[in-house]
Amino acid sequence: MTGGNASGRQETAAPFAIELRGISKAFGPVQANKDISIQVAKGSIHGIIGENGAGKSTLMSILYGFYKADAGEVLINGQPTAIPDSQAAIRAGIGMVFQHFKLVQNFSVLENVILGAEDGALLRPSLAKARKVLAELAEEYELEVEPDAVIEELSVGHQQRVEILKALYRHADILILDEPTGVLTPAEADHLFRILRNLKEQGKTVILITHKLREIMEITDTVSVMRRGEMTATVRTAGTSPEELAELMVGRKVLLHVPKEEAKPGRTVLEVKDLRVRDDDGVERLKGIDLTIRAGEILGIAGVAGNGQTELLEVLGGIADGTGSIVLNGESLDLTGKFSDGQSRRRQGISHVPEDRQHLGMIMDFTAWENTAFGYHHDPAYQKNRWLMDNDAILEDTKGKMERFDVRPPIPTLQAKSFSGGNQQKIILAREIERNPDLLLVGQPTRGVDIGAIEFIHKRIVELRDAGKAVLLVSVELDEIMSLSDRIAVMFDGRIMGERDPRTTNERELGLLMAGVSGEAAA
Amino acid sequence: MTRLPRWADVVLVPLISLLLAGIISALVILAIGQSPREALSTMVTGSVGSAYAWGYTLYYATSFMFTGLAVTVAFHGSLFNIGGEGQAQLGGLGVALVCLALPWPHWTLALPVAMVAGALFGAAWAALPAYLQARRGSHIVITTIMFNYIGAALIIYLLVNVLRPAGQMDPATARFPAGAALPTLHDLPILNLIFDKKIPANVTLFVALFACWLVWLLLWRTRLGYEIRAFGKSEPAALYAGISPFKVTMLAMLVSGALAGLMSINNVMGESGRLLQNSSEGAGFIGIAVALMGRNHPIGVFLAAILFGMLYQGGAEIGLWTSIPIELRTVVQGLVILFTGALDHMVRMMLGVFFRPRRTEVA
Numbered sequence: 001m002t003g004g005n006a007s008g009r010q011e012t013a014a015p016f017a018i019e020l021r022g023i024s025k026a027f028g029p030v031q032a033n034k035d036i037s038i039q040v041a042k043g044s045i046h047g048i049i050g051e052n053g054a055g056k057s058t059l060m061s062i063l064y065g066f067y068k069a070d071a072g073e074v075l076i077n078g079q080p081t082a083i084p085d086s087q088a089a090i091r092a093g094i095g096m097v098f099q100h101f102k103l104v105q106n107f108s109v110l111e112n113v114i115l116g117a118e119d120g121a122l123l124r125p126s127l128a129k130a131r132k133v134l135a136e137l138a139e140e141y142e143l144e145v146e147p148d149a150v151i152e153e154l155s156v157g158h159q160q161r162v163e164i165l166k167a168l169y170r171h172a173d174i175l176i177l178d179e180p181t182g183v184l185t186p187a188e189a190d191h192l193f194r195i196l197r198n199l200k201e202q203g204k205t206v207i208l209i210t211h212k213l214r215e216i217m218e219i220t221d222t223v224s225v226m227r228r229g230e231m232t233a234t235v236r237t238a239g240t241s242p243e244e245l246a247e248l249m250v251g252r253k254v255l256l257h258v259p260k261e262e263a264k265p266g267r268t269v270l271e272v273k274d275l276r277v278r279d280d281d282g283v284e285r286l287k288g289i290d291l292t293i294r295a296g297e298i299l300g301i302a303g304v305a306g307n308g309q310t311e312l313l314e315v316l317g318g319i320a321d322g323t324g325s326i327v328l329n330g331e332s333l334d335l336t337g338k339f340s341d342g343q344s345r346r347r348q349g350i351s352h353v354p355e356d357r358q359h360l361g362m363i364m365d366f367t368a369w370e371n372t373a374f375g376y377h378h379d380p381a382y383q384k385n386r387w388l389m390d391n392d393a394i395l396e397d398t399k400g401k402m403e404r405f406d407v408r409p410p411i412p413t414l415q416a417k418s419f420s421g422g423n424q425q426k427i428i429l430a431r432e433i434e435r436n437p438d439l440l441l442v443g444q445p446t447r448g449v450d451i452g453a454i455e456f457i458h459k460r461i462v463e464l465r466d467a468g469k470a471v472l473l474v475s476v477e478l479d480e481i482m483s484l485s486d487r488i489a490v491m492f493d494g495r496i497m498g499e500r501d502p503r504t505t506n507e508r509e510l511g512l513l514m515a516g517v518s519g520e521a522a523a
Numbered sequence: 524m525t526r527l528p529r530w531a532d533v534v535l536v537p538l539i540s541l542l543l544a545g546i547i548s549a550l551v552i553l554a555i556g557q558s559p560r561e562a563l564s565t566m567v568t569g570s571v572g573s574a575y576a577w578g579y580t581l582y583y584a585t586s587f588m589f590t591g592l593a594v595t596v597a598f599h600g601s602l603f604n605i606g607g608e609g610q611a612q613l614g615g616l617g618v619a620l621v622c623l624a625l626p627w628p629h630w631t632l633a634l635p636v637a638m639v640a641g642a643l644f645g646a647a648w649a650a651l652p653a654y655l656q657a658r659r660g661s662h663i664v665i666t667t668i669m670f671n672y673i674g675a676a677l678i679i680y681l682l683v684n685v686l687r688p689a690g691q692m693d694p695a696t697a698r699f700p701a702g703a704a705l706p707t708l709h710d711l712p713i714l715n716l717i718f719d720k721k722i723p724a725n726v727t728l729f730v731a732l733f734a735c736w737l738v739w740l741l742l743w744r745t746r747l748g749y750e751i752r753a754f755g756k757s758e759p760a761a762l763y764a765g766i767s768p769f770k771v772t773m774l775a776m777l778v779s780g781a782l783a784g785l786m787s788i789n790n791v792m793g794e795s796g797r798l799l800q801n802s803s804e805g806a807g808f809i810g811i812a813v814a815l816m817g818r819n820h821p822i823g824v825f826l827a828a829i830l831f832g833m834l835y836q837g838g839a840e841i842g843l844w845t846s847i848p849i850e851l852r853t854v855v856q857g858l859v860i861l862f863t864g865a866l867d868h869m870v871r872m873m874l875g876v877f878f879r880p881r882r883t884e885v886a
Contacts, residue, residue: 319762342765352763360763363756370749375764377749388744 015078017042017174017205018063023072025058032058034229036072040174040222045196045206047216047237050226051249051450053420056209059226060176064096065089076174095167099179101159105152109145109162110134113169130169137168141198142191157188164195175199176207181215185304186478186511193219211451213242213256214479225249250452258458261466263486266295269470270316270439275324275335277311285311286322287494293439293470298461300485300502301474303514308494309474310355313443316472317352318345319360329438342375351432353425355443355474361428364417368407369398371416372431401430406456422453429457433464440464443474458484478507492516527871527878533823537816540862540870541830547862548855557847569840570833576840578708578722582794584832585724586611586803588731589786590810591817591824592738593645593779597663598819599742600775601755606652606667607783608807609674610645614784615791616678617644619686619696619798627702630726634705637792638730638785645784646777648674653776657769663776671807679800686798696798705793725793731828734782735821741778742821751775783807809835809856815864827863834859 016039025033032055040046050056061067063074065083073080076092083089089096103112110130111123118126131147138144145154145161154162160180167175177196181189196206196219208220216223217237224234225248233248246254270293277286286308293299301309314320321337328348334340345352354360362371373382373394381397384390398412405426407419416424425445432440442461446454461484465471475481481488482502490497490513497513527536549559570580590607597604604610617640627633652666682694691697707725709718718724742748754761754771761768791802809831816830817823838852862870 317763318765341767342763344765346765354763356759359757359759361760363753363760365756366753373749374753374760377746377764383746388740389746389749391744 016040016075017044017077018207019075019078020059020063021073021075023059023062023069023074025055025062025067025069031229033062033069036226036231038224038231038234040205040207042077042205043200043203044221045200045208045219047220047223048207048209048226049211049213049216049223049245049249051211051452052422052448053228053450054226054249055229056226057178058229060096060178060207060209063089063176064094090170090172093171093173095164095170095172095175097160097163097167097175097177097180099182101163103151103159103162106150108148108150109154109165110147112151112162113166117170133169134165137165140202141168141195143168143195155188156183157185157191160184160188160192161195172204174205174207176209178209179211180208181210181212183305185514186507187515189215213245213451216245217242227251246451250450252452254451255455256451257483258455258462260462260484263297263465265297265486266468268292269295269329270472271325271327272316273325273327275312275315275322275326277308277315277320277322279311285494286315288324289494289496291489291496293472295438295470296465296468297486298465298471298473298484300481300488301472301491302478302481302488302510303476303491305476307491307514309443309491311494312491313352313355313441313472313474316345316439316441317350317354318342343378346375346435346437349438351435351437351440353428353432353440353442353445355447357421357424357428362416362424365415367413367415368402368419368427369395369412371427372398372401372412374431376431376435401434402427404434405430405460420450421448422450422457425449425457426453429460433460436467437469439470439472441472441474444476445473446475446477446480478510481510482507490514527874531874531878532871533818535874536867536870537863539874540867541859543866543870544855544858544862547858548851551854551858552847552851555847555851557845561845562841562847562851565841565844566833566837569844570837574718575720575722576836578718578720578724579836579839580829580832581708581724581728582722582789582832583806583835584828585728585731585789586786586806587809587813587828587831588735588825589782589789590803590806591813591828592734592810592821593782593786593807594810594814595817595819595821595824596738596742596751596782597775597779598814599748599755600751600771601758602653602656602772602775602779603664604649604667604776604779604783605664605811606649606670606674606780606807607786607810608803608805609667609671610648610780610783611786611803611807612674612678612801613648614641614645615787615798615802616681617641617784618787618791619699622699622703622792623686623696626700629702630705633703634726634788634792637703637788641784641787642781643784645787646781648784649776649780650773653773653780656776657772675801678798678802682798682800694800698797699792703792704796705788707793723794725789727789727793730785730788732825734785735825738782739821747771747774783810812856812860812864815860831856831859 018040020036020038023033023036036059048056062069065085065088074083081092083092110127114126114130134147143161143165145158151159180192184192199206210216220237222234223237225232225245227249242256246256272289272291275286275289276284279285289312303309311320315322318341322335326333326335358364362374382390382394395412402410402412407423407426445457461471473484485502488500488502490510492514493516552559552562570576590611593607594604618637621637621640622633648670652663652670655661655666656663679694686696687694688697705725707722708714709722742752750766750771753764754766754768758768786806787802791798813824813827813831817827834856838855841847841851842849
């Protein structure tokens with residue numbers, strides 16, 4: 001089947017590259033996939049979109065042999081094919097690029113590519129062959145990667161290319177990509193899309209799993225929408241709209257952009273001057289940040305992940321130490337870490353919704369109510385007496401918060417890890433927003449969050465602004481920054497490259513600033 | 524892997540692990556040409572067959588409760604305190620110094636002071652490894668193991684050169700005054716109806732039970748316990764919440780060391796009435812197994828401590844009454860630790876097969 005690529009395109013009557021018939025899969029009481037049927041034409045890009053937990057990943061895991069379907073069958077190129085494990089999937093011509101790459105960090109690109117696909121006990125012939133194949137693939141698909149580079153020295157975008165090369169080296173005709181752009185810069189994402197288009201032109205079939213409507217609209221030919229384990233629709237991309245897809249995903253009408261009134265900025269809440277932060281290795285990650293946020297406005301920080309946004313949030317939130325000055329409500333904050341920590345910042349009126357909610361924002365093994373007290377466990381309202389905490393009071397408080405923030409299921413005794421990403425985020429937001437802070441720090445508020453929950457979360461952030469609070473929003477999603485912010489500051493390499501007005505700027509201009517092209521040149 | 528129902532996880536898994544350990548132990552006994560049936564019956568009668576046997580089992584269990592709790596508290600802060608042995612021996616030093624310092628009129632006066640001293644000395648012996656971990660990043664497993672040896676050497680030095688009464692040959696302190704002797708269960712009213720012979724189990728048992736309850740309160744009802752558990756699950760998250768890693772590491776280890784030190788009121792003050800070398804007799808290490816098997820919960824620690832008390836006492840009986848060597852006790856204990864601690868994941872997976880939902884319609 002590997003040799004048949006070129007001819008395969010001409011046979012328009014050819015069978016589908018992949019056909020799923022009535023796939024069902026249950027995990028205990030949870031029906032992850034229910035009677036799913038899809039047909040993907042050869043040489044096309046097919047999108048699968050759905051909220052977290054809709055069953056996209058389960059379906060792809062069945063296709064890649066990680067799970068066994070309870071019912072249904074898989075047809076590859078018209079042939080019923082059993083896929084008991086990933087080896088069988090590879091033999092059937094399926095390649096998978098996971099969201100979290102499966103690369104050996106200290107191996108070279110070549111070594112990673114041949115890993116598990118060596119031709120014999122001696123590596124030299126395999127490596128030589130791979131070098132040749134890689135050169136051809138690079139030529140053909142714009143998949144340039146330095147073959148001798150060590151993985152850990154490559155950028156994320158290049159690591160992803162290695163994953164694609166691995167699949168192609170194993171003669172994959174069908175390439176499945178799971179949330180491939182989550183970690184990429186806009187430029188890297190554009191390059192990835194060019195690669196995917198090249199693959200399509202060479203007759204390969206691509207399945208793109210994503211929750212980003214924009215990507216679906218930009219690159220796919222057909223799109224399937226999943227909701228709660230069911231396939232709700234399969235449509236031609238050209239004949240649909242983002243609004244329609246969103247509605248199909250969520251099951252109701254969704255506002256993709258939260259309407260908001262003109263900002264009415266008041267007094268200065270936060271004033272940051274020449275803020276510098278070094279990491280544990282002594283590398284300067286913040287190289288002199290100046291910014292102000294006034295009451296009743298949202299300052300959005302745009303930028304590619306890793307340009308100092310994390311450090312900015314951490315030093316403001318009292319987790320990291322730095323130098324320079326931070327003045328909150330006219331009072332100078334301690335930056336040395338000697339007299340300050342997350343607790344003291346909270347007392348001074350800063351709430352912090354961290355970027356990494358699973359490692360920073362909450363304890364996954366703790367229950368929802370334990371997480372509601374997290375960071376506020378010294379609150380007098382949560383104490384029974386001098387020695388003991390009042391767990392019942394926290395439980396009661398959590399019940400109310402879960403109700404007001406529409407956390408589902410509203411069971412305070414459930415462990416945090418049992419909730420979906422969106423509901424975890426709502427638990428954190430409820431905790432931080434209901435403290436009525438003067439300044440809310442919020443990082444990646446909707447990363448890994450369902451569309452329905454995104455709308456809710458955006459509304460809450462805007463509400464807080466309208467209540468006269470200052471908000472610092474950090475996000476790598478330009479859409480989010482553009483629609484929520486009253487002012488946008490772009491960060492690059494630990495500096496603020498420039499500030500823009502969301503009403504007058506555009507993605508191109510911001511993209512240039514994010515890439516480090518200086519403000520004057522971009523304007 | 525299928526998740527087990529809670530009752531199966533808490534009850535069935537340890538029981539099956541125990542059963543497997545028992546089967547392998549039986550095979551070992553068969554292999555050395557002895558009768559497993561005889562070994563089992565000797566062990567059971569010798570450890571729980573009479574009030575007298577219980578008197579010994581409970582004595583050992585009391586020690587194991589303290590050391591098991593010590594491991595539990597540290598473990599919730601993701602600190603693996605292997606130093607219970609040294610901390611218990613140092614605790615014994617504290618207890619001995621208190622008991623020898625005054626001609627105590629009555630044990631009710633001596634006990635609280637001895638407890639404070641035992642706890643303080645145990646905590647002090649945990650403090651340095653804790654500090655090195657919190658400030659310098661020296662791994663607590665390595666440092667606590669080292670401190671076991673340093674502690675043992677220190678005690679021997681003190682016993683030989685400082686605390687040994689003139690003219691005494693063996694390295695031990697003088698006997699404690701009679702007023703510092705703790706009553707055994709045989710000496711207490713009502714209980715002496717059950718325990719009608721002289722036994723080593725003493726009032727420290729009640730202190731241990733109280734300690735189980737206090738540890739439960741500490742871990743699940745206090746801010747410190749909350750901080751210890753949060754820090755143990757995720758250090759970055761703890762930092763975000765404003766929990767000081769230094770403070771939590773120090774406090775968790777101090778409490779842990781204090782609990783290990785408290786063990787010595789059972790053996791040093793309650794049983795031997797003087798400080799001997801190697802007073803803890805491995806109880807510090809058994810505490811690790813007790814905590815593992817007890818799922819790091821005070822109730823589990825209580826039950827596991829009784830089980831290990833039975834193994835310890837029953838094993839001694841085997842050495843005494845049968846031709847099976849006493850070393851077999853170590854083999855059985857080792858197997859129990861292996862199955863309940865290290866291999867319990869295997870049992871869980873095997874059980875998972877039975878708990879896999881068969882029909883999805885049911886749900």
